[in-house]
Structures are given as structure tokens and as C-alpha cells.
Amino acid sequence: MGKIIPVLMSGGAGTRLWPLSRSRRPKQFHRLGGAHSLIQDTALRLMGEMFAAPVVICAAAHADLARAQLAEVGVAPAAILAEPAPRNTAAASIAAAAYGASLDSDALMVLMHADNLVRDVAALHAAIAAGQGAAQTGEIVLLGLKPTWPATIYGYIRGQGEGPVRKVASFVEKPDLVTAERFVADPDYSWNGGMFLFRAGAFLDEARRLAPEAARAAEAAVAGGAREGDLLTLGAAFLDAPDVAVDVAIMERTDRASVVEADIGWADVGNWSALWELSDRDGEGNALEGQALAVQSAGCLARTDGPRVVLAGVEDLVVVVENGVVLVTRRDDPGAVRAAVDAVKARGWTDLL
Template sequence: MFLPVIMAGGSGTRLWPLSRQHYPKQFHALTGERSLLQETVMRLEGMEAATPLLICNEEHRFLVAEQLRQIGQEDLTILLEPVARNTAPAIALAALYARSEGDDPLMLVLAADHFIRDVAQFQEAIAAGVPLAQEGRLVTFGVVPERPETGYGYIKRGAALAQGGFAVDSFAEKPDAQTAARYLASGDYYWNSGIFLFRASRFLEELERFRPDILLACQKATGALKPDMQFVRVDARAFEACPSESVDYAVMEKTAHAAVVPLKARWSDIGSWSALWEVQDRDESGNALGGDVLSLDSANNLVRAESRLVALVGIEDLVVVETKDAVLIARKDKVQDVKSIVDLIKKNGRNEHLNHREVYRPWGHYDSIDFGERDQVKRITVKPGAKLSVQMHHHRAEHWIVVRGTARVYKGDEVLLLTENQSTYIPLGEVHALENPGKIPLELIEVQSGSYLGEDDIVRFEDRYGRS
């Protein structure tokens, strides 16, 4: 029995414009009908594992909870990071939380944004690593390389151990093409998967040996855990003071007790659009097409259409990604530079790196379908039984028109029940709330008008999601 620890942080900037800061790649269905996070949880079915523990950023908590609900996993505990501090502090929080529950489990640490084609091979590799972890080893899983890849770090194996594992000789940074070819030819190197298996106490011992500053900060952060529904919060100020470091640099490259187990499961971290093209199903011309796409005399392209028709004529080796508010066109051999486009968006003071036009909230989502200097139109969808916060605005008034379902509207001292084609007006400064009392999603059109239309013009008085 082991405790799966699923790290659902990260921004995935190389998969822009689909991946955004507030809706990163692990929450998207890139390789099937389920998101990468959901696939990670489902990959554990049939294993002798405890209920997984998830770690995510505070701002993603309701998104994680909703995706877990969709696959029938509402009972999972979600440990919240107030800020991102890389993988070593995240794993330390999980280990300390597990110890606070009176246990010292083997922890299987997984990233929520990986793709694994062969689940049976994955599960076999994990089973092979369990005896090594029980002996006190810090086990990592090395992907048997399929090509001289320059986009991954590598692990060099040392002496053979039990269960088909090896001692770790060394870790290597991402190589150039010539070095990667040499690694592949030697047969002694694996891709670094970022999957780990070790006992909680052993990880904390090694962390104390090599990075006591990280351990101390995480101990302070978990000194007064605060449960909130299925979420668990740590002390924000203490965790903000924690250094940011990867588990490889903090522990795995320094410990004398690292072991590596070969993994033959067609793994990918989907770190770029070209990496996604590699693992997707393709047509007879080598095109990986998703959405409403027409292709004529075109080959070896990745095309993803989110909201409209995309047509290709006579192009090769391109990535074309269309969303409601942005389009990316890049050569497949240049997609590592997408991160630079995101940096340019930030530098120019734009916000397309933060949100999609469609924004998800714990109660549902909204789509900003039109906006001007003093007006904005949104299509709002509220889940059955959900309620927006009791709030008011200093700078805008709102008109609501119900187009589907039933709305219960709280407006000052009034309570209104509106159905399709009915509407109401919320004056500037009026305290109000919106609720869906029905069994089907509530859809309405909201027309905002005023001198300032930013999302920060919200004063919350009461909120069932803890945001007031």
C-alpha cells in the first residue's frame, strides 16, 4: 500500500494559448476525453494504493475539486499551496501532512500533467519500485529513451539492484543533440520522468541533510493546518518564506540512496506542442487534428480548433492552435520559443497569458463575449444548486436576462424568481446575489455598464466558497 501524491501545480506556458496561468495544461483534455489530471488519478485504478492526496495552488482549488467530482473522486484531500515554490517544498508539505495524520506511508509522487500510454507497464514499474522504497531507497523512474531527445534531463544508471532497479550513478541536464545520441547509444541513460517513490520519513531525513532551510520553512507552514471542506491550508506567510527548489536539485542529485527503475510506458511530459503531436493519433498524412478542422494537401501538422473552423491548404510541419481570443501559428521545430511569446504578452501589459475568454469559477463559468470602453457582455452559466457571492459594485450596474433555466435573484430586500426571457436590473451599489435553484444549468446574459468593469470591483459580504 502506498499514498499517491499528485502535484497539480505548474503553468505550462509552452502550451499557450491553450494553457493559461489560471487554467494550465493539466486541466485540459489534450490526449482524450479526460483532462491530464483526471487521467493521472484514473491511472491508479487497480493498484494497492490509498486515496490520493493532491497538491495545487490556492487559485486552482475549485477547478481541481470540480474535475475530481466529474470522475467520482470527491473525497480526495487537496493540500493548498499559497504560492508556487517548486517540487521539493510541495513534496515536503505532503510528507509532513502525512506524518501529521499519524502515518509514515510510502509516497508515490506523480505530476498531474504527464501522458502515459501503457498503463499496465506503468503499474508494473511502480510495483517493482516498492521493495526498493521499503528498504529506504529514494526511487525514481527512468523512461527508456526512444530517441536522442534534447528536451529532457537524463539519469545514468549504476550498479544493478533487486527487482530490476539500479543505483543512480548521476543526473544529467538537458543535452545537446550529439550528447543525447551518445546517451542513447550507451544504453545506460534514461529520461528523467519526475516520478518518485519513497517513504515520507526517508524523504524528510534526506531533505534535512541537504536542505534544512526548506524543511524548516515547510514545518512552520504545516504547524497549524487549517481544514476547509476537502481543502487543507498551510500558513501562507511561513510558506512564502520557503526557498523555491526542485526535488532533483534539493535531494535526488545529492543523496547516496537514490535508485532508478526503468519505465517502458510511452511516457511524455507534453512539454511542447511538438511533444503533443508525437503522442497523438494522426491521419494518413501525419496530421493530428482536433476540433472543427478541414485539411487539404497538408501534412505533419498539429491543429487544434477550439471555437471555429480552421482550414489548412498546402502547409507542412506547423502547429496551429485557435482559441476564442488568440491564435498561435508556429513551425514544429520552433515551439520551444512559445514561452518567449508569453513573456512578450506580459511585457506588453496584456492578459492573454492569464485567462481564457471563458473563465471558470466554483459556481460555474462565464464567457466575455463582447466589451467596449464602458460596457461588457457576458454569458454566465451557473451550476444547479450553486450560488454566487452576496456582493456589490462601486463602478458598474448590471442587466441580467435569463435564457435557460431558473434564477433566484437577491436584490436589496427583494427576492425574485426569473425564468427564460425574463430580466432584472442591478443598480450601481446595490447588494445582490444570484442562485440557481433548479436541476439544470442556469444560463443568462449579463450586460455591464459603468466607468470601471474590472473583476476586482467586487465587494463580497458572504460567500459559500470562502472568498469573502
């Protein structure tokens, strides 16, 4: 087997981490609980004898930032696929597969979102190695993430059969709490974190069969793209791709989906509450970064890029000061941040987004 090509999917906007995450510098380019940014950590965990140089797919506006951040940690991408506009994960995945197939249709590729955390890199490598054989035969192998709590914000995969690699029986999108509690107790179920391993040509075959419009647009965009050094600016045909997730377009409809369990210490750091959970906290449960002080306060997250922040006599708040914006919200209401972003947009304060 040749080396696996990692694909770093870096198109996310990270809206629920506003005002830290913004259009010019979304969350994957920030350090959240570690020494490196999320995209740097993602690239570093996909290095070693098993892997080739990575391919990055991101917004055209972020190509230079992605290259610079990877260079900081000694990673030189084989290619940066620059999207002229976002078209969701189906088009991005197909474009990555088309690029891989242009090099070798039998090349194995592993797709990873560039804005997640993985605590156990050895376990990640073991899961990828376990799925290689099935991927070589044409299966699209998902890494089924071991659930650690009854999450209602994630999709679930149900596997069937025996062995380390099992066929996917069904997908369940964002169940209610009672159902999620049942799933966590059932070893057949795992979280769907959108990580999968495939042979480039096999994935393209399924894309052409199940999502022909997206496949035509993404393949034409790769074929008609402009190459300059490591940068491949995808052609205008990419704009013709439907705005649809790869799960909906392909994974939930294919009969080639398999799943391998991956107990890797995964977290998506999707909102301020999730970041609080992952952060070091003081004896009162406060997570403080920058010039922040908590007095008679508990369960708060405070983060500032300069101005001093003092919390006094409050509980369970998020206070973020970032590049001229102050956000104050409840830690237990992540949806409020999305509503705030919508309100800022409606107010016409686009410079804050």
C-alpha cells in the same frame, strides 16, 4: 505494507502549450489526446488495491477545479494541499511528505506530475511494486523512464549495479545531441521524469539534512495550514521556501537515491510539437481538432474551440484558436511559444495569460 499514497503534483503552468494552457486552467486540466483531462488520467492510473486515495498539491486558485475534475471520474482525494504561491517542486514535495508523515511516518508515497501521459498502466504498477521494498528501507526510488529517442530536453539518470532496483550513480541535465544518442544506446541511462517513491519519514529526513530552509518552510506550512473538509490551505510559511526544484535541492545530492526501470509509454506533452506527435493524423500528417480543415497542407496541427480554421498550402505549422486568441507558429520551434508568452506579458495583455 500499507497502501501507497499517490501524490498528484499539479502546480505546472504548461506555458509552452499557450494559449490552450493558461493561468486559470493550465494544461493538466485539459483533454490532450484522450477522453479525460491529464489530471484525471493521472488519478485513474493510480487506483486499485495497491493505492490509497490520492493527495493533490496545486495552486490555491485551482483547488476547486481539481476537486471537480476528479469527482467527474469518481475519485475523491484524501486531501488537496493548496499552495498560496508557487515555490517549485522541492517545497511541494516536502509539503506532501510532511502531510503523509503526519498520518504515518512509515507511509509510502509515490509522486507523479499530473500533466503527463502514461500509455502502459500495468507496467507503471509493476515498476512501483518493484521499488516498494527499497523505499521501505529508506531509499528514494526514482522511476527511470526508458528513452525512446535522443532527447536533449530531458534530464537523465545513470544507474549502477544489478537487479531491478539499482543505486543512482549520477544525474545528467539536458545533454547535447551526441551525448543523448550515446545515452539512448546505453541501458544504464534512463530519462528522469520526476516520478519517485519514498517512505514519508525517510524523505523528510533527507530534506531536513540537504534542504533545511525548504524543509522548515514546507513543514511549518503544513503544520500551520487551515483545514476545511478535504482542503488544506498551506500556511504563510510556505512563502519562505526557496524556489528550487527537488532534483537540485535533494535528489542530486542524496546518497539514498535508487532507480527502477519503467518502460511505461511516458510522454510529457510539453509543447505543441509533442502533442502533434501523439495525435491521430491524416494521410498528409495533419492533426486536426474542432472545425479545422487542411487543403494542400502537410505536417500541421490545427486546433480550434469554435471558429473555423482552414489551412491552405502550408507545412509544419501550428494554428491554435482558444478563447479569443489565435496562435500561429512553426511546429519545429517550441521556444517561439515561450517567447510569445513573454511578449504578451510585456505588452500588458495579462488577461490572455
